[in-house]
Amino acid sequence: MSGIRVLVGTRKGAFILTSTGKRKRWKVSGPHFAGWEIYHIKGSPVDPNRIYASQSSGWFGQLIQRSCDGGETWEAVGKEFNYDGNPGTHQWYDGTQHPWEFKRVWYLDPSLTDPETVYAGVEDAALFRTTDGAQTWQELPGLRAVKGPLWAPGAGGMCLHTILQSPSDPNRLYTAISAAGAFRTDDGGQTWRPINKGLVSKYELPDPEAEVGHCVHNLAMHPLRPDVVFMQKHWDVNRSDDAGETWHEVSGNLPTDFGFPIAVHAHEPETIYVIPIKSDSEHYPPEGKLRVYRSRTGGNEWEALTKGLPQSDCYVNILRSALAVDTLDSCGLYFGTTGGQVYASADAGDNWTPIVRDLPAVLSVEAQTLP
């Protein structure tokens, strides 16, 4: 019988939540790496028991952990992320130039085809890759060559937080950086282009339609339609039907179009999910009501999903990597909050139940569908 493994990164360790395909009863394992920040933990699509975790601490720096047995045991692997050459400077909060400095790994994306190959998105923003199971990491510096000195940190730092691999073209990758925008490579990461045409950031940028500088919060796509990309920007939900060449807004009737994560239903490429947050100055749900919004039309027309979610006095945030879907026939959704709850839905968002309520603040959630 199939099963689900939910990988949860928190401010104080990693937790692994497992269930059968019924998704009724859950076993909670953890904390793994107790006391450390786990920005992201994700398994290989081709070898689900191969899991990589980004472990970091303001005191002790960055580590990468690898498991080959589904998270039962772990091995600390390569943790040196050296920029290729002199990385130069980027724009600082006050508009001056500031040296590029490695701080942490925000996102780990194992290859779709090779469990030894993993992409890592880091702060200060850059993309690294390992091809030896995370023993060594090499930067793909062509990304920073795309007007890097104009990039600036968002409130959370200047981070490369999103990586999407195209299932139909192994040379095509999308990345997103706060606050630089979205970027695409079509040659395996050697050269990159900004793909921000159509984005409008009138509150954040002097030139609202600048080529780079947009505060993109998250990207999502359905594997069967890799040219259709959805975006939660700082403000605005957007979609592109041409692999990011152009974007248009699909915020529609959302109560607020600020938010962090965005996800696509596993079997319905036009069904997408966001979790609206009131504003960039008040990082909590509008009216104290925790609502996931679903569009079955690829945007613009949204419905609130509330069953099982707190509808009063809820003031948590849901961070950009903390929403995930499984691929069971009845698509499951999972999200974690800064209040330490992880909610699950086994019916595409119609009904929700908390798996756990009292974890440390959740930084990331990934779902693995196991055979």
Added chain:
Amino acid sequence: MIRVVIPHHLRTLARVDREVELAVEPPVTLGAVLDALEARYPVLRGTIREHGTLQRRAFIRFFTCGQDWSQEPYDTSLPEAVVAGAEPLRVVGAMAGG
């Protein structure tokens, strides 16, 4: 043997008890002890000193014999009490964050 006490999180990482003992050839300097610690436990590389530059990480301190050695150059010889094993070198995660 040189005794070194490392913080809780690094003990967990290196899978050691509270105190470790290291053989260090004279002269027993701060840098030589840290080199020996990292050679014996490679997982600690980068956690006490930055990769490459070997600069002390901002929230790490080195204490011994009631003194703060954090600002001392790495080639400074450690006190005789440390060389003799009577006192440990303490690697401390500075208290910060309230």
